[in-house]
Amino acid sequence: xxxxxxxxxxxxxxxxxxxxxxxxxxxxxxxxxxxxxxxxxxxxxxxxxxxxxxxxxxxxxxxxxxxxxxxxxxxxxxxxxxxxxxxxxxxxxxxxxxxxxxxxxxxxxxxxxxxxxxxxxxxxxxxxxxxxxxxxxxxxxxxxxxxxxxxxxxxxxxxxxxxxxxxxxxxxxxxxxxxxxxxxxxxxxxxxxxxxxxxxxxxxxxxxxxxxxxxxxxxxxxxxxxxxxxxxxxxxxxxxxxxxxxxxxxxxxxxxxxxxxxxxxxxxxxxxxxxxxxxx
Amino acid sequence: xxxxxxxxxxxxxxxxxxxxxxxxxxxxxxxxxxxxxxxxxxxxxxxxxxxxxxxxxxxxxxxxxxxxxxxxxxxxxxxxxxxxxxxxxxxxxxxxxxxxxxxxxxxxxxxxxxxxxxxxxxxxxxxxxxxxxxxxxxxxxxxxxxxxxxxxxxxxxxxxxxxxxxxxxxxxxxxxxxxxxxxxxxxxxxxxxxxxxxxxxxxxxxxxxxxxxxxxxxxxxxxxxxxxxxxxxxxxxxxxxxx
Numbered sequence: 311x312x313x314x315x316x317x318x319x320x321x322x323x324x325x326x327x328x329x330x331x332x333x334x335x336x337x338x339x340x341x342x343x344x345x346x347x348x349x350x351x352x353x354x355x356x357x358x359x360x361x362x363x364x365x366x367x368x369x370x371x372x373x374x375x376x377x378x379x380x381x382x383x384x385x386x387x388x389x390x391x392x393x394x395x396x397x398x399x400x401x402x403x404x405x406x407x408x409x410x411x412x413x414x415x416x417x418x419x420x421x422x423x424x425x426x427x428x429x430x431x432x433x434x435x436x437x438x439x440x441x442x443x444x445x446x447x448x449x450x451x452x453x454x455x456x457x458x459x460x461x462x463x464x465x466x467x468x469x470x471x472x473x474x475x476x477x478x479x480x481x482x483x484x485x486x487x488x489x490x491x492x493x494x495x496x497x498x499x500x501x502x503x504x505x506x507x508x509x510x511x512x513x514x515x516x517x518x519x520x521x522x523x524x525x526x527x528x529x530x531x532x533x534x535x536x537x538x539x540x541x542x543x544x545x546x547x548x549x550x551x552x553x554x555x556x557x558x559x560x561x562x563x564x565x566x567x568x569x570x571x572x573x574x575x576x577x578x579x580x581x582x583x584x585x586x587x588x589x590x
Numbered sequence: 591x592x593x594x595x596x597x598x599x600x601x602x603x604x605x606x607x608x609x610x611x612x613x614x615x616x617x618x619x620x621x622x623x624x625x626x627x628x629x630x631x632x633x634x635x636x637x638x639x640x641x642x643x644x645x646x647x648x649x650x651x652x653x654x655x656x657x658x659x660x661x662x663x664x665x666x667x668x669x670x671x672x673x674x675x676x677x678x679x680x681x682x683x684x685x686x687x688x689x690x691x692x693x694x695x696x697x698x699x700x701x702x703x704x705x706x707x708x709x710x711x712x713x714x715x716x717x718x719x720x721x722x723x724x725x726x727x728x729x730x731x732x733x734x735x736x737x738x739x740x741x742x743x744x745x746x747x748x749x750x751x752x753x754x755x756x757x758x759x760x761x762x763x764x765x766x767x768x769x770x771x772x773x774x775x776x777x778x779x780x781x782x783x784x785x786x787x788x789x790x791x792x793x794x795x796x797x798x799x800x801x802x803x804x805x806x807x808x809x810x811x812x813x814x815x816x817x818x819x820x821x822x823x824x825x826x827x828x829x830x831x832x833x
C-alpha cells in the first residue's frame with residue numbers, strides 16, 4: 311500500500327469562518343443521519359401528524375355538536391401545533407447528544423476542536439431544522455383537512471413561534487445537563503421532564519382553569535403567556551402586549567440560565583469522571 | 591529537542607476508589623513515538639483523557655503543544671488527534687460522510703481531496719459509500735485512523751491502535767503510522783499491550799503502575815536495565831513488581 315503523501319500545509323481558517331464550519335459539521339452529521347435512517351425521518355413527522363389529526367378530529371366533533379361557542383374549537387388545532395413547537399423543539403435540542411451517547415461516539419465529538427458554545431449553537435440549529443421538517447406538513451394538513459389556517463393569528467404568530475422555539479431550546483439544554491452529568495442512566499427522566507410542564511402552561515385551557523395556588527408556577531413559564539396570548543387573539547381579537555413581553559423576558563432569562571448550566575455541567579463533569587469513558 | 595507534552599505533578603482520584611494518578615510527571619519529546627504502558631488500572635486511560643482535556647486533574651498541569659489543557663484545550667485539539675478502537679464513528683453514516691463531518695470539525699482545507707488521499711493511502715477508497723457500521727474490525731480501524739489523520743496532526747494519541755487486528759493488517763497499520771510520523775515529523779503517544787509493537791515502533795517508553803510512573807527509557811535501555819530479553823518480560827517484571 312502507498313505511504314502517506316505530502317499535502318500543501320494547513321492554513322488557518324479565520325475564527326468566525328472556522329466556528330461556522332464546525333457548527334455546520336454538527337448540523338451536517340444530523341442531516342446525514344436523517345437521510346440515511348428512514349425510521350428516524352418518519353418518526354420526526356409521525357408524532358406531530360398524529361397529534362394534529364387527533365386534535366383536529368376532536369375540534370371538528372365539538373364544533374358540530376356544541377351550540378354555545380365562546381371560543382372556536384379550532385383553537386385546539388392551533389394550540390396543538392404550537393405545543394408541538396415546544397415539545398419537538400426540546401426533543402430536537404437534546405436528541406443530538408442522546409444520539410452520540412447511543413452510538414458511543416461522544417468521545418470523538420468532545421476531543422474535536424468544537425467549542426461548547428458551538429455545540430450549543432449546533433443543537434439550536436438542528437432543532438430549528440427538525441421543527442421546520444415536522445411542522446410544515448402539519449400546518450398544510452391543518453389547512454387542507456380542518457380548514458384551520460394558523461397564519462390567521464397574524465403577525466403575533468411570529469412572536470409566538472419564536473418564543474416557543476426558545477422555550478424548546480432551554481428545556482432541551484436543561485435536560486441535556488442531566489445527561490452530561492449523570493450519563494445514559496437518566497435517559498428515562500429526560501423524556502419525562504420534557505412533558506412535565508405541559509399541564510402548567512395551559513395549552514388547551516385558560517389559566518383560570520388551574521387551581522389558584524398553581525397560577526404563580528404557570529405564569530413563571532413562558533408558554534403560558536403564549537397560549538394565553540393566542541386565546542386573547544381568538545376570543546377578544548386583541549393582542550396582549552403584556553403576555554408577549556412576559557414570555558420573551560422569561561425566555562431570555564431561562565435560556566441564559568440553561569446555557570450557563572450546560573457549560574457548567576461540562577466543566578463539572580470534566581473535573582469529576584470525565585466527559586466520556588471510552589475504555590468501556 | 592523540544593517538548594510536545596509536558597505533564598507536571600498531576601494527580602487524579604475518582605469519587606470512589608483509590609488514586610488513579612499520583613504526582614505523575616513526564617515529558618514527551620517532539621518527533622518521537624512514545625509508549626504509555628501499564629497493566630489494567632495503571633492509569634493509562636486516565637492519563638490519555640487528561641491529555642485530551644476531557645478530564646481535569648485534581649492537581650498539576652498538562653501542557654500540550656504549548657497550550658495548557660485546562661484553559662486552552664481547543665487550541666491544542668486543532669493540532670492533535672486521537673484514535674481508539676473503543677470509540678466508534680456514527681454507524682449509520684457512510685465513511686465519506688463521517689470523514690466529511692469530522693473534517694469540518696477540524697476545519698480541514700481541501701477536505702474532499704484530503705478524504706480521497708487518505709482513502710487511497712489506507713486502502714478503503716472502494717468503501718467510501720458504505721455505512722461505517724457495516725465494516726469489519728480491520729476496516730473500522732483503518733477508517734478511525736483516517737479520521738485521526740484528517741487534520742495532519744502534529745500530535746497523535748493512540749489507544750491500542752492494532753487491537754483486534756489480524757497480524758498482517760496490524761503490521762501494515764504499524765508501518766503506516768511510522769511512515770506518517772517520519773514524513774510529518776509528528777509526535778505519537780500510544781497506549782498498547784502489544785510489547786513487540788512497542789519494541790518495533792517506540793523511541794521511548796513510560797511505565798505506569800497504580801498511577802505512578804515507575805520507569806522510563808528507550809525499549810533497549812529498559813531491557814538492559816531489567817536484564818531481560820524482550821519488552822514483554824520487562825512489562826511482566828514491572829507489572830508484577832518482581833524486578
